[in-house]
Amino acid sequence: MIEILTPAELVRARAAGALVGDILRTLRERSEAGTNLLDLDAWTREMIDGAGAVSCYVDYAPSFGRGPFGHHVCTSVDDAVLHGLPHDRVLRDGDLLTLDLAVSLDGVVADSAVSFVVGGQASAEDAAMISATERALAAAIAAARPGARVGDLSHAIGTVLREAGYPVSTQFGGHGVGSTMHQDPHVANDGRPGRGYELRPGLLLALEPWVMADTDRLVTDADGWTLRSATGCRTAHSEHTVAITADGAEVLTLPPARG
Known part of the structure; x- marks a missing residue:
């Protein structure tokens, strides 16, 4: 299913995106040495409930997981890159x-992810890897406009990641969002330009470059959810939800300015 949002729905999407951005900013600020992952999950629940929103994760039970997920935020540490189950x-x-x-507010979903080093002292290798995912995300956003094809976005992501020297996996890439968290079209993290679905104003896409330092192979934890690098190497993941507009792409999941 591919949904095209109306102007009224886009207003609600902006509110959902601002909420996701604000929660992630708050969680990042609270993520310090001594913080328990279960505390991060509890704080996420409090903020979602306080905003009158709904978690997209608690009841999420796709075929590839051992669901339902049962928590409110994915917390992936070090060699974990996707679907990190809080523990x-x-x-x-x-x-x-x-x-x-990922959160639903007034019937519209927004989805975002951020990687960072706890304590702020990132190694050169970690900083470079995080930067590569952020630059790949920026390249995809720059390529997103009416008339562009999904393959143009995939190619933009893959080009940045490959030029930075990272193996690229085409599993678990970006996706459409709307009234539900995962919709078509799938946006792989590498691809051929000029291919795939043609972007239209009103389309929401969650774009999410992710990499592992020295492999493109994933392994799954015994919890049935957490995906790790097969070699134990470090990982990074950046994601924003964007709305295709008449002029290009509007990033919805930036944290709102604080007064």
Whole structure:
């Protein structure tokens, strides 16, 4: 299913995106040495409930997981890159943490992810990897406009990641969003330009470049959810929800300015 939002629905999408951006910013600020992943999940629940929104994760039970997910935010640490199931683990300085959040507000979903090093002292390798995913995301956003094809976005992402020296997996890429979290079209993290669905104003896309330092192969934890690098290497993941407009792409999941 591919949904094209009306102007009224786009207003609600902006509100959902601002909420996701604000929650992720708050969680990042609270992610310090000694913070438990289960506390991050509890704080996420409080913020979602306080905004009158609904988590997209608690009841999420796709075929590839051991569902339902049962938590409110994905917390992926170090070699974990996707679907990190919160558990009783205390963060340490130097941990590379990815927070991934999807929320529905007034019937519209927004989805975003951010990677950062706890304590702020990132190694050169971690900083470069996080930067590569952020630059790949920016390249995809720059390519997103009416008349462009999904393959143009995939090619933009893949080009940045490959030129930065990272293996690229085409599993678990970006996707459409709307009234539900995962919709068509699938936006792989590499591809051929000029191919795929033609973008139209009103389309929402969650674009999410992710990489692992030295492999493109994933393994799944015993929890049935957490996906890790097969070699134990570090990982990074960046994601924004964007709306295709008449002029290009509007990023919806930036945190709102604080007064």
